[in-house]
Amino acid sequence: MQYAEALREVKKAEAEVRDLKADAQKQAVQILRDAERQANQLLEQARKQADEAYSNAVEVARVSAEKARVQRLAAGEKDAAAVRARAQGPDFKAALDALLANVERHVAGK
Numbered sequence: 644m645q646y647a648e649a650l651r652e653v654k655k656a657e658a659e660v661r662d663l664k665a666d667a668q669k670q671a672v673q674i675l676r677d678a679e680r681q682a683n684q685l686l687e688q689a690r691k692q693a694d695e696a697y698s699n700a701v702e703v704a705r706v707s708a709e710k711a712r713v714q715r716l717a718a719g720e721k722d723a724a725a726v727r728a729r730a731q732g733p734d735f736k737a738a739l740d741a742l743l744a745n746v747e748r749h750v751a752g753k
Contacts, residue, residue, distance in 0.1 A: 729735055
């Protein structure tokens with residue numbers, strides 16, 4: 644009887660060990676799934692933050708480029724106004740008359 648009872652206890656202990664191992668395996672799988680889900684959430688958050696940072700950087704660059712463009716256009720307009728003013732002034736007309744006179748003399752001399 645003792646042998647049968649000891650055998651029954653051993654089999655009972657083996658069954659408990661199998662159940663404990665199965666439970667531990669299930670817990671390990673669940674822990675891995677939870678860790679993977681958390682890692683995916685962190686990756687998604689990092690992607691969103693990177694996208695926001697990229698968008699902000701692009702917007703800052705766009706604003707800066709627009710300011711530079713406006714400044715270049717203003718400087719060009721200022722230079723063009725100065726050229727127009729000189730072209731309409733008496734010095735320009737006198738220089739143009741002198742140039743035309745020289746061309747006429749040169750053509751007439753041939």
